Amino acid sequence: MSSTSSITQVRGNVLTPHGWINGAINFGDLICNIDGHALDHEPVDGSPYANDGDYILPGFIDLHVHGGGGKDIMEGGDAVDVIARLHARHGTTSLLATTMTAPLEELEVALKAIGSASRKREPGSGRARILGVHLEGPYINPGKLGAQPDFAVEATLEQVDWLASFAPIKLITIAPEIDGHLELVRTLTTAGMLVQIGHTLGTYDDGVAALKNGAAGFTHLFNAMSGFHHREPGMAGAAMAHAEYAELIPDMLHVHPGAIRAALRAIPRLYCVTDSTAAAGMPDGDYTLGRQVVHKCAGGVRLADGTLAGSTLTMDQALRNLIAMGLDVSEASLRTSTYPADYLGVKERGRLKPGCFADILVFDRQFKLKEVYVEGEKIDLAHA
CATH class of the missing domain: 2.30.40.10 (Urease, subunit C, domain 1)
Structure with a gap:
């Protein structure tokens, strides 16, 4: 430097x-x-x-960005630049471009574009720094897709290595209860990749086992995972009881403020993400999220059946939402800048x-x- x-x-x-x-x-x-x-x-x-x-x-660091400014990461081409410019205008200075569950040939297109964008940031580009990829799928539970398309597959080390040849995969979401995935969590963690638990029907015990095998955090806490019950604490319970890090979407649609408060008390380094879609920064209407059409209305983004499908959140609004909940400015900044940087091991940012x-x-x-x-x-x- x-x-x-x-x-x-x-x-x-x-x-x-x-x-x-x-x-x-x-x-x-x-x-x-x-x-x-x-x-x-x-x-x-x-x-x-x-x-x-x-x-x-400090500038915001968003580790879960699908889109913005009318563009979706899965489009490839110049989409990542458009997205990174939109989020920079809202205070995100670095981010992980996040993929959707998709056939491998579509992931290849997206990852090649992300790889190219992450290798350089031209002066005057007006965009956030691309730190790499958050691979959200295809290694998820097909019974807990959320807004992901139905292309979930079982993970193999060879396939992950092949995808990583196109762009630096910094973070990968995996459902640990799928056969073979627990062993892969251990292998990928040993190799230096951050593994998150998400889009999962796993039990509390599955979550504990994944953490013991090296899983580092949880993808959009509470959403697309088995929920908490006092006799079946589920994956959300495993996070609340044992996690050091987890990401959460503070748009006040994905998670009730009371649940956010509970998570803040339970998880020391809970950090915020947007899970933003192409609809971020755009007027109401129809947009793409991977292969799917989503509709933005009243501040939310949903599939045709009403399922929440990412968000329109930007990180400056995330900060304001946290402050409105009563967090000190310094704590809100930790959870939007410093903790995600620490999670990635990036000490020169955040x-x-x-x-x-x-x-x-x-x-x-x-x-x-x-x-x-x-x-x-x-x-x-x-x-x-």
């Missing part, structure tokens, strides 16, 4: 790993330094440390400190996004 000669400065209330600093952050493509005086508490309105300065937070990439967000006092910087490049928010 090397910093550019041109230095930019933004001023306000800077959230650092050690707390708030009222002052300035100076950066090129990397953060150079942060100057100012430390605040003992959050500078929110009504607190003794309130002021009129902007909030400066936090504001010298030497990290200058992935920086500037919010006004009402948490409306004012400025976005991706690796020091200012993003045009005109179409956000």
